[in-house]
Amino acid sequence: MSIELTKDQSTYLVAVYKMYLDKIKDGQSKSQASNFESGFWKNSKYLMTWHPDDISQVHMQLSKIGLFKTWIMGDFVLQPDAIFIMENRFKNGLKEVVEFLTKFIP
16 A cells, blocks of 8 residues: 655654554553544644644544544544554664654654
């Protein structure tokens, strides 16, 4: 599966994927870890500096292409296709994800 993403879309997706991996590392099941609450990004050092409007716009774009299933209140589920894309992009896991994010977000 090949999906072309903008820099912002890619960075946002990688930040969400990092949080997913962190939740699994902390003992959550993959099913639990794929669920996110509205406003989750306020707890991400990689996204907390983004403007809320930019978060909303990028999130809607990723939902529109099927990488997130977003509920009306803003909670969402990271979809299997998104996880597949990230697993293939970052074959070395969490360490490689963090290296990517630190290049784009101070």
